[in-house]
Amino acid sequence: MDELTSLFKALSDETRLRILKLLESGDLCVCDFVAAMDMVQPRVSFHLNVLKKANLVKDRKEGKWMHYSIDDSDMFKRFLILSVLERIPDEQIKDDKKRLDEFLKKKAEGALPDNMVCNSCRAKMNNLRSKS
Amino acid sequence: MDELTSLFKALSDETRLRILKLLESGDLCVCDFVAAMDMVQPRVSFHLNVLKKANLVKDRKEGKWMHYSIDDSDMFKRFLILSVLERIPDEQIKDDKKRLDEFLKKKAEGALPDNMVCNSCRAKMNNLRSKS
DNA sequence: ATAACATATAAAAATATTTTTATATATTAT
DNA sequence: ATAATATATAAAAATATTTTTATATGTTAT
Numbered sequence: 001m002d003e004l005t006s007l008f009k010a011l012s013d014e015t016r017l018r019i020l021k022l023l024e025s026g027d028l029c030v031c032d033f034v035a036a037m038d039m040v041q042p043r044v045s046f047h048l049n050v051l052k053k054a055n056l057v058k059d060r061k062e063g064k065w066m067h068y069s070i071d072d073s074d075m076f077k078r079f080l081i082l083s084v085l086e087r088i089p090d091e092q093i094k095d096d097k098k099r100l101d102e103f104l105k106k107k108a109e110g111a112l113p114d115n116m117v118c119n120s121c122r123a124k125m126n127n128l129r130s131k132s
Numbered sequence: 133m134d135e136l137t138s139l140f141k142a143l144s145d146e147t148r149l150r151i152l153k154l155l156e157s158g159d160l161c162v163c164d165f166v167a168a169m170d171m172v173q174p175r176v177s178f179h180l181n182v183l184k185k186a187n188l189v190k191d192r193k194e195g196k197w198m199h200y201s202i203d204d205s206d207m208f209k210r211f212l213i214l215s216v217l218e219r220i221p222d223e224q225i226k227d228d229k230k231r232l233d234e235f236l237k238k239k240a241e242g243a244l245p246d247n248m249v250c251n252s253c254r255a256k257m258n259n260l261r262s263k264s
Numbered sequence: 265a266t267a268a269c270a271t272a273t274a275a276a277a278a279t280a281t282t283t284t285t286a287t288a289t290a291t292t293a294t
Numbered sequence: 295a296t297a298a299t300a301t302a303t304a305a306a307a308a309t310a311t312t313t314t315t316a317t318a319t320g321t322t323a324t
Contacts, residue, residue, distance in 0.1 A: 004219055005144050012140035013312085014133050030271060043313060045272060050311095064270045064321045076215060083208060087136055145282085162301060175283060177302060182281095196291040196300045267324075278313065288303070294296080 007077070010054035015039075016047050017084060020070065021093045022100065023057065024085050027069035035103035036096045056081065139209070142186035147171075148179050149216060152202065153225045154232065155189065156217050159201035167235035168228045188213065 010016060015037070022028060022036055033044045048068055051057040058071040072078040090097070142148060147169070154160060154168055165176045180200055183189040190203040204210040222229070 001146050001149055001220060001224060004149065004216060005146055008140045008144035009311090012137050012144050014137055015312090017133055017136065031269095040314070041271070042273080042315080046312075049272085066271060084136060088133060092133060141281095147282090163299095172284070173301070174285080174303080178282075181302085198301060265324100267322100269320100269322080271319085271321100273318070274316085276313100276315080278311100280311070281309080283306100283308070285306080286304085288301105290301085291299080293298070 007054045007056070007080075010050050010056055011080065011084060013047070013050075015043075016051055017088060018093055018096055019044075019047055019051060019068075020056065020081060021085060021088050022096055023068065023070050027060075027067045028100075029062075029065040029067050031065075032100060032103065033068075036100035038099060139186045139188070139212075142182050142188055143212065143216060145179070145182075147175075148183055149220060150225055150228055151176075151179060151183060151200075152188065152213060153217060153220050154228055155200065155202050159192075159199045160232075161194075161197040161199050163197075164232060164235065165200075168232035170231060 018037060019033060022033065028036075030041060030044055030048065033039070033048070034041050037044065048057065048059075052059060052068075055071055055074065056077055057068050060067045060069070070081060072081070150169060151165060154165065160168075162173060162176055162180065165171070165180070166173050169176065180189065180191075184191060184200075187203055187206065188209055189200050192199045192201070202213060204213070
């Protein structure tokens with residue numbers, strides 16, 4: 001029964017639902033969450049870890065960055081996540097989204113040297129640049 | 133988001149999953165849970181209340197007894213409950229079931245006067261009596 | 265090598281949940 | 295009316311989770 005309870009426990013926290021909602025449109029690294037949710041980094045890492053232990057997200061290391069994304073390898077969890085995402089209107093995380101976009105834009109505008117930005121971040125930055 | 137988190141919070145506790153599993157085969161009153169799970173009554177009432185607030189169970193008063201049953205009026209919750217029930221093998225609550233059956237049998241054998249047993253309890257007792 | 269950075273982890277503090285114990289309320293029996 | 299029973303609720307104690315603060319680890323830049 002432990003697997004079930006820890007799965008639901010992972011989903012029973014607002015901060016973690018905000019994380020899943022942010023991941024809806026693609027993977028993010030820890031510092032993106034920190035900026036988007038305006039939280040200190042260990043707090044974000046703590047929640048990412050809860051989600052990871054429940055197999056709701058997976059991580060991938062890219063240089064010194066750690067990227068998190070939704071783990072949809074299990075049907076039931078996948079269904080749960082979809083149900084959750086569709087029940088949280090975008091409106092509810094608009095502040096997070098706004099801060100995230102600003103952060104990504106700032107990253108892009110900072111004209112940081114190539115080696116300070118990982119590949120997937122650069123892709124997102126370019127995407128943002130072409131929009132504005 | 134509160135409705136979602138309190139729904140998952142309600143499902144994130146082993147005691148409450150045991151309650152749902154016991155309710156799989158029909159409604160029960162508080163004293164049935166107390167006997168089945170071998171717990172003090174306020175503890176059972178506390179968990180029933182959490183489930184009720186999350187609209188996972190509903191209650192019905194019958195004389196001095198309070199009967200609880202699964203609330204399947206909402207599709208999503210219904211699906212969640214079914215998913216949970218099918219993921220908990222009967223084996224895992226066999227002790228609860230055993231104590232419940234013994235309690236119901238004892239109720240029946242006690243030859244309690246009619247007015248001490250509510251209608252739905254009597255139905256279950258008769259059912260048990262005919263089995264043994 | 266040293267510094268800067270991203271992230272993880274540990275320990276302490278703050279907060280929330282659960283459990284227990286005691287008591288209140290409502291219903292039915294005597 | 296009074297006693298007995300079923301359940302609810304409140305307060306205190308126990309436990310678990312979350313947040314913060316400080317520090318460790320690993321990676322890349324200088």
